[in-house]
Amino acid sequence: MDVSRTYDVLILGGGNAALCAAITAAQAGRSVLVLECAPKHFRGGNSRHTRNLRCMHDAPADVLSDSYPEDEYWQDLLKVTGGQTNERLARMTIRHTATCREWMIRHGVRFQPPLGGTLQLARTNAFFLGGGKALLNAYYRTAEALGVEVAYDTEVTELNIRDGKFTSAIVARDSVQHEIQATAVVAAAGGFESNLAWLREAWGPAADNFLIRGTPYNMGRVLRVLLDGGAKSVGDAAQGHCVAIDARAPKFDGGICTRVDCVSLGIVVNRDAQRFDDEGDDFWPKRYAVWGRLVAAQPDQIAYSIIDAKSMGKFIPPMFPPIKANSVRELAQALELDPAALESTVAQFNQAVRPGTFDHTLLDDCATAGLSPPKSHWARPLDTAPFFAYPLRPGITFTYLGVAVNERAQVIWQDDRAAANIFAAGEIMAGNVLGKGYIAGIGMAIGTAFGRIAGKEAARNAAP
């Protein structure tokens, strides 16, 4: 980091989108500085925790089976977002995924066949060998070989913008302020999911009980600076990818292994030992993001997934051991729930279960009758000791509030003009494409597409 020079392209952030932009700009011959607020070990924001890329493809290709054409991808996106998406930008992203794997491989990323337990994603998602951190390591190696400078532990506190044009960034490192000059800037610094105060502002006091699945470094400072500076916002601050995860997970950075995948195999009760939603509504991969919100709406934002011995070993073993008891009453005591209430909930559920043929691989005919809320599939009485429970809390993965961009990744001001030399990529602008809901691997698709576009456009902008 050299405060005496003017960099061609300054990249704010150090995740997937940031590195895609940095590599692209450096390959265009520009001098590039990447500012990463995390220490080196925790570099990469939430990209560290990712594992795949949703890819459009018209025929089977290396790790992808069958085909996943543009329109099907678009329909999937349209469905989960309920229309809160910009079709132009969304289709650009989708088309980009048809070809970007070759670029990724050239820059050190390796793909592997779908992971154990994820066969349903074999058609649509290409998994990174070793996950997102391995991808980041490869990109950092590539970027450094191209002469990209990386400053870790360096936080952006202000952007100097004059007449809609970026001139410099004020950054803090070791509590010392520096001013970094650059011709163009790419904001790729993620959302605000680690900023507990901001989450509380958006979600109310319930946010205090949220766990943050990803990096503790996404404080949303660059997002805030841009919004305060007059950038047009997209998405709702109270929208985010929110998953039901193990309540024993750490406050930050628990990542994938805090997941609990047995909701659809049993029942879920709240603090009052009452069920509150249909556990068997659909396959778990389509539901885990819904359950985060459901738990968030419960008192104290806590719930308990309860199964019996029949279901043990039939789902990916979670990191934390289950709470185990020989009767429903004992289980309630161990969970500090009202034993009578839990016994009554389980008894009512068991009575309502209609006979059927259990098959967890399809939407089977095991359902409850006359129960509210119902359990539509995979309903089997909880009658075989021992009983097991996993406590659940909402786990925030990422937020959707972002800055509006155009197809050149330029930030849009509130008056709809495009910023000449300010570009955005990744989670900070993901809300343009994904305003609501979630489909696996879309975040990396947006980050890769817009990271490369932002890098190219910033390089062009900074052309001598």
Added chain:
Amino acid sequence: MPLPRSIPVALVEEGQRMASICNACRYCEGFCAVFPALERRLSFAESDLAYLANLCHDCGSCYYACQYSPPHEFQLNFPKMLADIRVQTYRKYAWPSPLATLFQRNGMTVSLIASASLVLLLWAMFFFIERSVLFAAHADDAGAFYAVLSHRTMAWTFGIVSLFVVVALAVGLVRFWRETEEKFGAMLSPGPLTDSVADALRLRYLAGGGDGCTYPDETPSHARRWFHHLTFYGFMLCFAATCVATIYHYGFGWKAPYAFSSLPVLLGTAGGIGLLIGPAGLLWLKAIRDPALSGAKQTGMDVGFLALLLLSSVSGLLLLALRQSSAMGVLLGIHLGIIVALFVTLPYGKFVHALYRLAALVRFHLERRRAGPEISAE
């Protein structure tokens, strides 16, 4: 009460904690055989960890890819934990059991044994052989070696040592296999055996995701794989040279030393060069390896074995080069002393990894052919 030779409980518990995290995460599944093997299990007994530890090639790829490696609060250093367990399993399976203590401070032990072997042999030579014979310049005639040390002495010494070594290694292997709860015959199942031998000969799992393993640091490289190939194939060529020479001796009555252009010398020279470059390269990589992944116990053991391999090739090639000079007698003594030390320590040092790794691979390929646990989509 655990058996005295069991893996320490704290280490097993730490292994279980880490394996549970890996089993929930699964991002590393494509790197090697360890993760698919791990995912077939819902819980991890000591024997499971012992198997996984011996399946691990210590390439480091999973460590550098891990979202949970230190300083993350989960403190997940999976390959280091497996390396610690692996050393413990070597002790556990060693035969005769009291000699398992040789795995404690193994580097020191190996060098002491090597020194003792050398001193003993050289002392015996000085004591029993006339100076004029020992320091005579040799005409490189057939039988010149045996003028210094009789063929009978050499054959008996190595015969007894080899027999002991083979028995000790075999018992270790049986002990390893018994813990897997697989049938003994299964070890020789043609399919799994062929697959695992192929994996071993190609060092498939030192290829990382194709770019090589992250050794000695996070940059993928094939250096370790090639140095290991040189070491292994060098060792095998030297072994082949010895076999051919044995056939020459007993089958045809041709006596060593053989001509420079003869098959045993050509094989031995090629092997010697492999054993010169390979172990030297591995030692060099080890010296510059990321300290986060190298354990003191493991390093001592590795260095001990590599150093002996290197010394045997250096002394062997020197003997070849100077076999007509007056230094031949002493060099022969040194070379044989090192070879004896190398053989004696085979069952009590790094060499055992070859056996257990191959057996673990056989088990992996046996398991791979069976249905896995029925787990619903996540």
